[in-house]
Amino acid sequence: MFINADTSTVHVHDRTEELPPDLVARFAHAASTLVGDAMGRFGLMDSGISALDGRARCAGRALTVLTREGDNLAIHVALDHAEPGDVLIIDAQGGSARAVFGDLLAEICMTRGIAGVIIDGLSRDAAAISDLGLAVWARGLSPAGPFKNGPGAVGAPVACGGVVVNPGDLIVADADGVAVIPAGRIAAVAREVERLEAAEDRLRARIRNSKGERP
Numbered sequence: 001m002f003i004n005a006d007t008s009t010v011h012v013h014d015r016t017e018e019l020p021p022d023l024v025a026r027f028a029h030a031a032s033t034l035v036g037d038a039m040g041r042f043g044l045m046d047s048g049i050s051a052l053d054g055r056a057r058c059a060g061r062a063l064t065v066l067t068r069e070g071d072n073l074a075i076h077v078a079l080d081h082a083e084p085g086d087v088l089i090i091d092a093q094g095g096s097a098r099a100v101f102g103d104l105l106a107e108i109c110m111t112r113g114i115a116g117v118i119i120d121g122l123s124r125d126a127a128a129i130s131d132l133g134l135a136v137w138a139r140g141l142s143p144a145g146p147f148k149n150g151p152g153a154v155g156a157p158v159a160c161g162g163v164v165v166n167p168g169d170l171i172v173a174d175a176d177g178v179a180v181i182p183a184g185r186i187a188a189v190a191r192e193v194e195r196l197e198a199a200e201d202r203l204r205a206r207i208r209n210s211k212g213e214r215p
Contacts, residue, residue: 001076001077001079001080002076002104002108003076003148005073005076005148005149006150007073007076007077007150008150009073009149009150009151009152010073010074010077010150010151010152010153010154011151011152011153011154011156012077012081012153012154012155013153013154013155013156013167014155015081015083015155015167016155016167016168016183017168018061018083019061019168019170019183019186021085023170023186023187023190024059024060024061024085024170026190026193026194027059027170027172027181027190027193028059030059030172030193030197031174031176032044032172032173032174032176032177032178032179033176034193034196034197034200035172035179035181035189035193036179037196038189038192038193038196039179039181039185039189043163043179043180043181043182044163044177044178044179044180045118045137045160045161045162045163045177045178045179045180046161046162047177048094048139048140048161049118049119049120049137049138049139049160049161049177049178050137050138050139050177051135051136051137051173051174051175052123052126052129052130052136052137052138052141053126053129053130053135053136054175055175056116056135056136056137056173056174056175057116057135057173057174057175058087058115058116058135058171058172058173059087059115059170059171059172059173060085060086060087060115060116060170060171061085061086061087061168061169061170061171062086062087062089062165062166062167062168062169062170062171062180063078063081063082063083063086063087063088063089063154063155063167064089064091064154064155064156064157064158064165064166064167065078065088065089065090065091065152065153065154065158066091066152066153066154066156066158067090067091067092067093067100067121067150067152068092068093068149068150068151068152069092069093069094069095069097069121070092070095070097070098070100070144070146070147071100071146071147071148071149071150071152072092072100072101072105072146072147072148073147073148073149073150073152074150074151074152074153074154075088075090075100075101075105076105076108076148077152077154078154079105079108079109079112079114081154081155082109082112082113082114083112083113084112084113084114085113085115086112086113086114086115087114087115087116087117087118087171087173088109088114088116088117088118089118089158089160089165089171090117090118090119090120090121090158090160091120091121091158091159091160092119092120092121092122093120093121094120094121094139095121095122096121096122096139096140096142097122097142097144098122098142098144098145098146099121099122099123099124099141099142099143099144099145099146100119100121100122100123100146101117101119101121101122101123101124101136101138102123102124102125102128102129102145103124103125103128103129103132106125106128106129106132106134106136107132109134110132110133110134114134115135116134116135116136116137116171116173117134117135117136117137118136118137118138118160118161118171118173118178119136119137119138119139119160120139120159120160120161121138121139122138122139122140122141122142123136123138123140123141124141124142124143124144124145126141135173137173137177137178155167160178160180161178163180164180165180166182166183168183169181169182169183170183170186
């Protein structure tokens with residue numbers, strides 16, 4: 001870690017099996033809307049979780065973090081265990097008093113190759129984070145900084161945006177919001193997303209080719 005703190009109150013669970021890169025790659029350009037449609041419109045975080053930058057998107061394996069409202073010690077610990085391509089899913093209890101994430105943590109994320117950060121709580125330093133190019137979603141912004149006391153957990157099931165997220169689930173997020181695909185359903189959802197994309201492309205072509213036609 002880049003801070004000096006007692007981490008004994010943060011429990012770190014063993015990581016689960018990695019997702020095959022080729023399976024993750026099938027969602028690299030998938031829209032969160034179609035991912036939700038492919039899952040019966042379940043698995044979508046509520047609209048309070050929104051992108052700091054409208055251009056943001058990511059797809060990757062969930063590395064879950066449970067932290068107390070207004071405290072980010074567990075996030076620092078998680079980054080010591082993060083692997084390239086991970087998406088941090090931070091259950092900060094939906095806290096609205098102070099941010100648990102900012103530009104210095106974003107800098108660490110960039111060095112670790114983190115694909116994105118989803119926070120059920122607040123961030124700060126929005127402009128600096130956008131300049132770094134890190135994709136971040138949060139409930140809002142506050143200039144108030146966090147404490148670093150714990151407790152917390154890394155790699156445990158969490159609730160984020162009204163959705164249960166387990167470590168190893170696949171996260172797909174863009175300007176519309178965040179979709180969570182359970183680890184056991186990723187291949188099936190990928191096939192359904194591809195089917196829906198093809199169907200939409202055909203319909204879009206019909207619409208464009210019908211210009212000038214009377215209904």
